[in-house]
Amino acid sequence: HYYITNNLSPALPMAALLFDDITDGLKLVNCPFQPPDTGALKGMLGGKACSKMYSKIVVWFCDQMKGHVEPVSMPQSPDEEPLFRVELSTVVMELGCPVPGIGGADSLTDPNNRTAVLHYLVHELMAYRLTAANETQTKQVNTDKGCFSGHPALRDLAIIYSTVGLPSPGSEDEIPDIFDSIIHKIKRNFDKNW
Numbered sequence: 001h002y003y004i005t006n007n008l009s010p011a012l013p014m015a016a017l018l019f020d021d022i023t024d025g026l027k028l029v030n031c032p033f034q035p036p037d038t039g040a041l042k043g044m045l046g047g048k049a050c051s052k053m054y055s056k057i058v059v060w061f062c063d064q065m066k067g068h069v070e071p072v073s074m075p076q077s078p079d080e081e082p083l084f085r086v087e088l089s090t091v092v093m094e095l096g097c098p099v100p101g102i103g104g105a106d107s108l109t110d111p112n113n114r115t116a117v118l119h120y121l122v123h124e125l126m127a128y129r130l131t132a133a134n135e136t137q138t139k140q141v142n143t144d145k146g147c148f149s150g151h152p153a154l155r156d157l158a159i160i161y162s163t164v165g166l167p168s169p170g171s172e173d174e175i176p177d178i179f180d181s182i183i184h185k186i187k188r189n190f191d192k193n194w
Contacts (some may be wrong), residue, residue: 018119025122026057027190029064029129030165033057045118048109050081054118058088061121065128069095085109092117095124133162157182164189 035041075084085105099116
């Protein structure tokens with residue numbers, strides 16, 4: 001992972017890339033809570049308090065990695081926000097987030113830190129899904145009689161298929177059809193969120 005930790009000001013070109021990366025990542029992981037554009041994302045991350053949308057997104061991320069991370073509770077009132085920030089900072093520290101200064105409730109009052117945490121969680125969920133898909137495929141290597149059995153490259157395709165949320169193809173499916181399905185699914189995920 002790479003992070004911009006020395007001033008995430010939206011005026012910097014690198015920060016713009018970071019916001020675009022977060023927006024694209026939210027689409028790729030099919031997050032149901034997505035800001036409509038980069039401007040809305042920046043607004044969601046601004047201010048001292050965690051916005052309701054930000055809270056929903058990070059709670060959803062932690063739910064997606066259930067069993068891998070501790071749950072984070074959605075704050076129901078402004079009084080519960082400090083506890084939410086402590087829970088979230090604990091989760092990202094336990095995951096090994098390399099962003100310096102992420103620890104305790106006060107660290108997430110900084111919009112730059114919230115941006116870095118969201119960026120980290122996007123990539124951590126992608127890695128978690130790929131790892132889980134790889135572990136599932138490794139367990140099934142000896143018993144899978146379908147299209148993906150046999151050659152290691154085909155098992156890699158199975159991981160991609162699983163990661164984008166497609167059911168396993170049948171043994172009658174041709175490789176070009178499999179690639180078309182993957183491309184169609186990715187385009188559909190992006191199109192429905194644009």
